Amino acid sequence: xxxxxxxxAFRTEAADQAxxxxxxxxxxxxxxxxxxSEACIRARLLFDESSPAVAVIGIDTAAWVALDSSIIDVTRxxxxxxxxxxxxxxxxxxxxxxxxxxETQTGPPTGYYVIGNRLRLxxxxxxxxxxxxxSVYRTPLVPLTADDLDASPEIQDPHHLRLLDWALYRAYSKxxxxxxxxxxxxxxRLSFVEHFGPRPSASAIRKQAEKRAPVVRxxxx
Numbered sequence: 001x002x003x004x005x006x007x008x009a010f011r012t013e014a015a016d017q018a019x020x021x022x023x024x025x026x027x028x029x030x031x032x033x034x035x036x037s038e039a040c041i042r043a044r045l046l047f048d049e050s051s052p053a054v055a056v057i058g059i060d061t062a063a064w065v066a067l068d069s070s071i072i073d074v075t076r077x078x079x080x081x082x083x084x085x086x087x088x089x090x091x092x093x094x095x096x097x098x099x100x101x102x103e104t105q106t107g108p109p110t111g112y113y114v115i116g117n118r119l120r121l122x123x124x125x126x127x128x129x130x131x132x133x134x135s136v137y138r139t140p141l142v143p144l145t146a147d148d149l150d151a152s153p154e155i156q157d158p159h160h161l162r163l164l165d166w167a168l169y170r171a172y173s174k175x176x177x178x179x180x181x182x183x184x185x186x187x188x189r190l191s192f193v194e195h196f197g198p199r200p201s202a203s204a205i206r207k208q209a210e211k212r213a214p215v216v217r218x219x220x221x
Contacts, residue, residue, distance in 0.1 A: 001160040004149040006032055010164055014171065022179050023171055026146040033143040035166030035192070036153050041072055042196040044137045045155045051141065057132045063124035065132060067117045074114050076135035081127055087112045090122055165192035 001009075007028050016022045040046050048055045054068040067074070077087040090111035095102045105123035113120050119132075140154040153160055165188045172185035 001152060001157065002149065003029060003032065003144050003146075003151050003153075006153075006160065006163065006167075007149070009161065010167055010171075013164060014168060023174075024146075025149070027174075028167060028171070029144050029146040031167035031170040032153070032163050033140075033145065034170060035163040036144060036155055037139045038166055038192070038199065039155060039159060039163065039196045040137070040139045042193075042199050043159075044072065045159065046138050046140065047135070048138050049133070049135045054138060054141070055134045055136055057134065059121075059125065059130050059132050060128055061125050063121055065119045065121065067114070067119055068138070069117060070138040070141055071117070071134075072137045072139065074112075074119065074134050074136050077112050077119070078133050079109060080131035080133065082108065085110075087121075089113060092120075095122065159195075162192065162195045165189070165195070 007025055010023075010028050010032075011017060011021065014022070050056065054070060057065060059065055078085060079087070087109060088111040090113055092113055095111075099105075102122060106126050107123045108127070109121040109123060109125050111122040113122070119134075121132075142151070142154070144151060144153065153163065169185050169189040169192060172179060172181040172188065174180060
């Protein structure tokens with residue numbers, strides 16, 4: 001579905017056919033963009049291993065690599081200089097116990113960990129130019145906007161209409177005498193959660209990543 005189709009469906013569901021309408025196209029587009037991002041965070045709908053600057057990143061000798069703001073979770077990583085060899089996910093607290101002084105070591109990276117929107121290569125690379133390949137879950141790269149009504153959500157078609165639930169939740173939560181209706185807002189929010197699931201906390205995302213991490217044996221970098 002296009003953004004134009006979704007806005008029309010929103011107005012039909014909300015009976016918003018008057019002139020002027022209760023919500024502008026720009027407002028509805030913003031609600032739908034937020035809905036698509038929420039859906040991706042909750043249900044991990046967008047997996048990426050190829051987008052430049054998101055999953056394919058040029059690196060140098062810096063230990064820290066800035067991650068694109070769209071990335072929700074990094075599940076795998078490897079370097080062009082070491083084809084076929086995955087970097088191990090190494091929680092820093094495990095490294096602290098098993099390899100004293102790891103933070104100052106340099107050489108070909110064999111591990112990594114992620115904190116916030118940065119990835120730390122372990123040890124710090126010494127090769128002047130390399131490429132880091134990531135497998136990630138992310139939010140849309142181009143948010144929906146009323147400037148392009150022909151655009152479509154990046155998530156799969158079967159989920160498009162379900163974005164209306166979050167958009168209507170946001171719309172009826174608007175603090176305006178003509179639009180505020182928290183009973184209807186909460187009903188649409190619950191429908192959205194039923195389809196896409198609850199929003200994971202930052203702590204839950206971190207714990208999920210830690211579960212994937214291998215037990216770090218004595219390290220020989």
